[in-house]
Amino acid sequence: MLTHRPRPAPVKESGTTFTFVTGGIRGALDRAKAAAGDGNVDIAGGASTVRQYLGEGLVDELRLHVVPALLGTGMRLFEAGSAGRRALDVVRVVESPVATHLKYRFVK
Numbered sequence: 001m002l003t004h005r006p007r008p009a010p011v012k013e014s015g016t017t018f019t020f021v022t023g024g025i026r027g028a029l030d031r032a033k034a035a036a037g038d039g040n041v042d043i044a045g046g047a048s049t050v051r052q053y054l055g056e057g058l059v060d061e062l063r064l065h066v067v068p069a070l071l072g073t074g075m076r077l078f079e080a081g082s083a084g085r086r087a088l089d090v091v092r093v094v095e096s097p098v099a100t101h102l103k104y105r106f107v108k
Contacts, residue, residue: 002021029053047075050077060105061104062105065099066102067099086107087106090103
């Protein structure tokens with residue numbers, strides 16, 4: 001987990017361990033890739049974290065889950081200039097009564 005404050009790595013009852021990384025987004029991504037081996041790495045977090053990865057061009061796919069509710073406040077995921085202008089291909093759209101799930105792949 002990306003953080004500004006170092007802390008011990010807790011281990012859940014299931015055996016899952018959370019590692020807190022303070023070396024910035026690239027350091028966290030390098031650690032995640034090493035842990036994933038040939039697998040995929042998911043970036044989850046708040047809008048600030050996602051915007052940082054988008055701004056550095058470190059995201060290959062983008063998944064958005066849109067819920068039909070207006071919260072009125074919060075941080076915008078897309079700020080002007082935060083990700084630059086990049087083309088997206090639609091990979092999948094899944095609709096349900098509670099959310100619309102969108103998956104895009106960035107065009108290289």
